[in-house]
Amino acid sequence: MKNPAVPLCLVATALVGCAGTERFYPVQGPLTAQRPMPVYVATFDGIVSGRVHMTLDTGELCEGAWSRVPGPPSMRASTASVNSATQDLSEEWDRIYGAGYFARHVVDAATYARAVVSGNRGTILTVEFYKPPDLSRRSGPSSIIGVARDNQGNVFRLTY
Numbered sequence: 001m002k003n004p005a006v007p008l009c010l011v012a013t014a015l016v017g018c019a020g021t022e023r024f025y026p027v028q029g030p031l032t033a034q035r036p037m038p039v040y041v042a043t044f045d046g047i048v049s050g051r052v053h054m055t056l057d058t059g060e061l062c063e064g065a066w067s068r069v070p071g072p073p074s075m076r077a078s079t080a081s082v083n084s085a086t087q088d089l090s091e092e093w094d095r096i097y098g099a100g101y102f103a104r105h106v107v108d109a110a111t112y113a114r115a116v117v118s119g120n121r122g123t124i125l126t127v128e129f130y131k132p133p134d135l136s137r138r139s140g141p142s143s144i145i146g147v148a149r150d151n152q153g154n155v156f157r158l159t160y
């Protein structure tokens with residue numbers, strides 16, 4: 001008999017590496033014209049879900065929640081095109097990491113999570129991150145990658 005807790009434990013173990021400090025590097029939008037270009041620093045906590053806290057270069061305080069994208073990977077893959085306009089950041093993944101990256105790597109990953117982070121001055125960031133399989137044995141700063149989009153027209157590459 002299969003133990004349903006085993007997959008959850010594996011995902012929890014894989015996402016533990018995302019607790020810590022993450023950096024948001026602007027790659028498109030108004031922030032890329034600023035010199036020096038601001039780099040946002042966020043703190044993520046939790047195991048398979050948790051909280052995000054960050055302060056923008058303007059002093060705006062932002063916080064929100066992150067959690068694993070629900071559903072088995074095969075279900076996410078079959079509904080990705082339906083949800084892409086309202087939920088996922090597939091265009092941002094492909095823009096930053098190359099055409100088709102989201103469909104080939106992210107949507108079907110066991111360690112795929114999303115956050116919505118709101119600021120006290122109206123900024124809203126949608127954030128996605130995942131742990132590539134080739135990094136599954138590593139933990140720390142380079143073990144998780146991600147993308148984000150804000151409501152100010154900026155797109156970010158995340159590094160952990």
